[in-house]
Amino acid sequence: xxxxxxxxxxxxxxxxxxxxxxxxxxxxxxxxxxxxxxxxxxxxxxxxxxxxxxxxxxxxxxxxxxxxxxxxxxxxxxxxxxxxxxxxxxxxxxxxxxxxxxxxxxxxxxxxxxxxxxxxxxxxxxxxxxxxxxxxxxxxxxxxxxxxxxxxxxxxxxxxxxxxxxxxxxxxxxxxxxxxxxxxxxxxxxxxxxxxxxxxxxxxxxxxxxxxxxxxxxxxxxxxxxxxxxxxxxxxxxxxxxxxxxxxxxxxxxxxxxxxxxxxxxxxxxxxxxxxxxxxxxxxxxxxxxxxxxxxxxxxxxxxxxxxxxxxxxxxxxxxxxxxxxxxxxxxxxxxxxxxxxxxxxxxxxxxxxxxxxxxxxxxxxxxxxxxxxxxxxxxxxxxxxxxxxxxxxxxxxxxxxxxxxxxxxxxxxxxxxxxxxxxxxxxxxxxxxxxxxxxxxxxxxxxxxxxxxxxxxxxxxxxxxxxxxxxxxxxxxxxxxxxxxxxxxxxxxxxxxxxx
Amino acid sequence: xxxxxxxxxxxxxxxxxxxxxxxxxxxxxxxxxxxxxxxxxxxxxxxxxxxxxxxxx
Numbered sequence: 370x371x372x373x374x375x376x377x378x379x380x381x382x383x384x385x386x387x388x389x390x391x392x393x394x395x396x397x398x399x400x401x402x403x404x405x406x407x408x409x410x411x412x413x414x415x416x417x418x419x420x421x422x423x424x425x426x427x428x429x430x431x432x433x434x435x436x437x438x439x440x441x442x443x444x445x446x447x448x449x450x451x452x453x454x455x456x457x458x459x460x461x462x463x464x465x466x467x468x469x470x471x472x473x474x475x476x477x478x479x480x481x482x483x484x485x486x487x488x489x490x491x492x493x494x495x496x497x498x499x500x501x502x503x504x505x506x507x508x509x510x511x512x513x514x515x516x517x518x519x520x521x522x523x524x525x526x527x528x529x530x531x532x533x534x535x536x537x538x539x540x541x542x543x544x545x546x547x548x549x550x551x552x553x554x555x556x557x558x559x560x561x562x563x564x565x566x567x568x569x570x571x572x573x574x575x576x577x578x579x580x581x582x583x584x585x586x587x588x589x590x591x592x593x594x595x596x597x598x599x600x601x602x603x604x605x606x607x608x609x610x611x612x613x614x615x616x617x618x619x620x621x622x623x624x625x626x627x628x629x630x631x632x633x634x635x636x637x638x639x640x641x642x643x644x645x646x647x648x649x650x651x652x653x654x655x656x657x658x659x660x661x662x663x664x665x666x667x668x669x670x671x672x673x674x675x676x677x678x679x680x681x682x683x684x685x686x687x688x689x690x691x692x693x694x695x696x697x698x699x700x701x702x703x704x705x706x707x708x709x710x711x712x713x714x715x716x717x718x719x720x721x722x723x724x725x726x727x728x729x730x731x732x733x734x735x736x737x738x739x740x741x742x743x744x745x746x747x748x749x750x751x752x753x754x755x756x757x758x759x760x761x762x763x764x765x766x767x768x769x770x771x772x773x774x775x776x777x778x779x780x781x782x783x784x785x786x787x788x789x790x791x792x793x794x795x796x797x798x799x800x801x802x803x804x805x806x807x808x809x810x811x812x813x814x815x816x817x818x819x820x821x822x823x824x825x826x827x828x829x830x831x832x833x834x835x836x837x838x839x840x841x842x843x844x845x846x847x848x849x850x851x852x853x854x855x856x857x858x859x860x861x862x863x864x865x866x867x868x869x870x
Numbered sequence: 871x872x873x874x875x876x877x878x879x880x881x882x883x884x885x886x887x888x889x890x891x892x893x894x895x896x897x898x899x900x901x902x903x904x905x906x907x908x909x910x911x912x913x914x915x916x917x918x919x920x921x922x923x924x925x926x927x
Contacts, residue, residue, distance in 0.1 A: 576919075579922070580915070580918050580919055580922055581915075583883065584883065584886065584911065584914045584915075584918075587883055587886050587887050588886065588907070588911075590887065590890075591886065591887060591890040591907065594887075594890040594891060594893070594894050595890055595893060595894075595900075595903065597894065598893055598894045598896070599900075714903075714904060714907050715903075715904025715905070715907065715908060716904070716908045716911075717886075717904065717907035717908045717910070717911040718904075718907075720911055
């Protein structure tokens with residue numbers, strides 16, 4: 370999943386991350402500690418309503434660093450184990466991730482980046498041109514709510530590490546509500562710290578996250594290495610007795626029935642999950658705001674650094690730790706990154722879990738706060754961010770969100786996907802089929818009903834298909850994208866014909 | 871000074887990962903691995919902030 374902190378001049382990453390962190394392109398331009406108001410002042414200079422000029426464009430290396438750091442988040446420690454809980458087999462998980470991540474990289478390269486380097490506008494400005502300002506507010510609301518839940522699951526991850534120190538009962542795999550006062554207080558403590566820091570000293574954590582990123586990636590790698598050795602030891606057999614490396618892989622990712630309450634994952638589930646878990650960013654076009662700084666559209670290939678470090682190595686490493694836990698005690702099914710990390714790497718592992726959750730929840734709460742603040746601009750950002758943090762903390766208390774993270778991530782992508790289809794069709798096809806692109810801008814309107822109807826219709830249809838069991842939630846976004854594209858064209862033909870008749 | 875600090879930082883990353891490989895081969899026990907990883911973590915977070923930001927600036 371996605372994280373991603375920093376500040377414009379302390380690293381080249383920030384120049385591109387800024388617009389992502391600040392949904393309305395409120396990026397900062399200073400290295401010095403500065404109050405939010407000062408950051409906002411600088412934000413207005415960050416090409417918020419104009420194409421990124423040539424002099425501000427960035428080289429390939431900037432994008433490699435950004436994507437690698439951004440996709441090594443606390444939630445990786447939940448996702449890997451949940452694959453094992455879903456009864457995934459070795460071939461399915463390894464090749465599913467290889468193919469799915471490749472498709473994700475292709476989506477960045479061939480869907481998002483080509484538009485980003487041609488228009489060089491943020492997602493929000495691009496949407497405003499097509500749909501009008503009021504629609505962007507609705508998009509912000511949806512985005513903000515999703516960010517809240519995502520941040521909640523990151524707080525949950527950090528709280529599992531705190532639970533090791535304070536030894537309070539932690540939730541099980543199928544728990545929906547908090548199971549102990551200790552857990553509630555633990556989440557409350559972690560959430561309060563993260564929220565206050567997000568509201569007050571966002572930049573300090575952003576810098577800290579920059580520093581922590583290389584260390585964190587290597588600790589994830591160590592989790593996997595240590596997990597393999599311990600798995601062999603606990604199994605009581607040698608690598609050769611297991612049939613070599615592939616035999617060991619088949620012992621770790623056994624396949625078979627999923628744990629109670631979980632959906633069985635096949636190759637296709639893994640592949641589509643890996644492809645769509647960042648759907649909001651590539652197919653959903655959120656990363657227009659990032660890749661508009663790229664000199665060439667092929668820089669989208671830099672996303673491979675994030676996919677194969679965070680969404681391959683880190684997921685597999687975390688899943689090895691969970692397989693080890695089940696090997697030691699099959700009844701111990703709780704997906705708790707804290708205890709798993711402590712068993713593998715001691716205090717360093719616990720620090721890693723806290724840092725991974727904290728550094729990624731922090732910008733997520735901040736982003737959510739900004740998204741909400743765009744809806745209620747009269748309320749101060751400080752208050753909105755605190756309130757957002759409180760919602761995320763409340764969400765984090767309910768283990769159902771983190772324990773069902775695979776499904777939540779799929780829903781997140783599905784909800785924001787139609788807007789990506791609308792941008793794609795508007796940008797590439799409308800001129801060719803005789804329709805007016807950037808309709809809201811050209812007509813000078815604040816609200817264009819066609820994108821909203823497309824969005825609601827496609828989300829409703831996809832939700833119905835998933836809830837009725839006709840198409841799995843992990844797959845429904847693929848036909849959903851085509852449906853959104855087709856519906857937007859048909860409705861636009863009707864709307865524009867009516868106006869121009 | 872910056873060079874020295876950055877060398878210590880990179881060495882701490884080696885100290886983080888090499889023990890894991892040694893544990894994989896059965897050369898060191900798990901407790902030693904955990905201790906070395908903690909030392910490496912402290913070294914990384916003490917030294918890296920002193921040079922990394924200056925470097926990118």
